[in-house]
Amino acid sequence: MSNKIILLIEDNPDDEALTLRALKKNDIQSEVRVARDGQEALDYFFGDKWSTNPCPAVVLLDLMLPKVNGLEILRRIRADERTSLQPVVILTSSKEEQDIIKGYQLGANSYIRKPVDFTQFTEAVRQLGLYWLVMNETPPSSQGMA
């Protein structure tokens, strides 16, 4: 599982630190790339150096992001045939109905709300890592990127 990559799209450094801590606490060794705003995230997939960027096993996507918001990123990922099958998990603060519906409509693979309680958060990250990095088989076409 160490050869798999997680792309964390998160602008809040606290959340970034806590997510990384939760991953570490759960012994998830995978490399984590972090995009700190929407544009950075898009550049990862569609920028000049896109072909050198490894294809993530899972994208952890926050919704409230500077420049380009999370739902727009998801739409662009799904619209491009290179990334259309990319597993994307929305990991965000809100459980607003409109976000959940819109997220699934745009083809999110999962929608997880970050709990305030860090213990619960750690547990969520553990299950998430276990599922997406260990149990889940990544789609073949997404390998092409690396």
Added chain:
Amino acid sequence: MPRLSELPIRTKLTVISILTCVIAMFLAVVIIVTYDNYFYHTQKSGELTAQAKILAAGMNASLEFDDQQAAHDYLDPLSANPDISAAAVYRVNGLLFASYSRVLTKPPPSLAEPHGIRLKGDELSIFWPVVQKQRQVGSVYLQANIEPLTTRIFRYIGIFLLAMAISLLFTLPIAMRLHYAIANPVYARSLIEASIDPLVTINPKGEITDVNMATIEATGLSRDKLIGTDFSNYFTEPKKAGEIYQQVFDQGSVTNFPLTIRNSNGKLIDVLYNAAIYKNEMGGVLGVVAAARDVTAQKQAELEVNRRTAELQVANHELEAFSYSVSHDLRAPLRAIDGFSSALLEDYSDRLDDEGKSYLNRVRAATQRMGELIDDMLELSRIARVEMRHETINLSDMVTNVLTELQKNDELRNIDWHVQKDLLASGDARLLRIALNNLLGNAWKYTAKQPNPRVEFGAFTDAEGTVTYFVRDNGAGFDMAYADKLFGAFQRLHSAAEFPGTGVGLAIVQRIIHRHGGKVYGEGIPNQGATFYFTLTTPTRLGVSS
């Protein structure tokens, strides 16, 4: 020729007055002729008798002296009296003594006849004795032509016809003028004028026959200009206006037909037309009465409502945006506080004494509570905003469902619950489920310290037919002194240590019930239990409106 009943009232009145006049005149002629016929003879006889007496008196001497010349002298002046056509004097033996007769008239009889007056055809004649010293010495004879009755009747009729022609010549124009005023019946006119709505009458050709002041104002045209013109001319869509007659003549009436009147000053007036045909006594269609209701104000009110709705929508959007950002942004710092407190506890526990650890745990507990409060607050505002969908719901089934779920999540509790069967209601299923979740969840929670917990759901109907539902428990209850605080957001009657919670549940319940047009209230006795009652707009009433 049209039947009298189909004629306009004005013509009817004229015909009636002429008829009355003719009948009266005819009766007058009959009466006068009868009278005249009777008295004419009496008068003529009297006159002739008097004349005969005078003649007889004058003949005394002529007969006594047998002077025929004197008799002729006496008879000749009778020619001055046009009525006398012949006259004669007879000797006492009855032989003619002297006579006079007009040309072309029958000469007097050659022998005297018995005395007396007699009528023969158009001829009135008299024989009268000539008496001298109480001794008859001869007779006189007078003959008069009486004008025939028919001639006299014709003359009278002629006179009356002339009189009538002259009187009609003068009275008819006056009568017609008066009839015009009467033929536009005062009552109907005032009815038409009393209407503040533009009102017109239209004949079957579509021409306006009458208008009221409101129509004059609405069109900006005078009465004279409107009457006789095509009704459909005065609308923005004449063709559509023309459809009114079609509908009226087909169906007898038209209700709330929307049209726009174009005033001569260019102003447009939105109206709803109500029209019906009117008939004469025989059922023939005379025309259409059409009344327009000015709905400009109503339309403006509609626009105002739309404007306010739009404003509300904007406000609602802002509220949504606000709660959206609360939902996203307010929880992130809490997560950081809790996360890093937890990191401190884990990574630096060796450098923290127990008191320090307990403080950090308090920080974590407080942040988590804050997280719950934010979630509940968002829920409360969401409940107020969500769109409602009404349907018929079996509340009993829903309650059983919620209780089963509560039981599943809390298997250690053994609660005795009773649900009255098949209580139906009309409302939004999702919202009502949230309300019941909160009410039953409370009952579940507050009976935690009761050795024989019991929860009950039921309903009763009052005299007015309003159904009141209730959730009753025998749990912690509450002091009625604080009943008014029950439904306030974040208001709690128990400490969080005693019973967990944020105090939003009943606020949510109240908001849901209010959105259903119902009422909710609670009754409680400390340590004996609480009952929460709620009503929803009655299903029957909703059934009619939906």
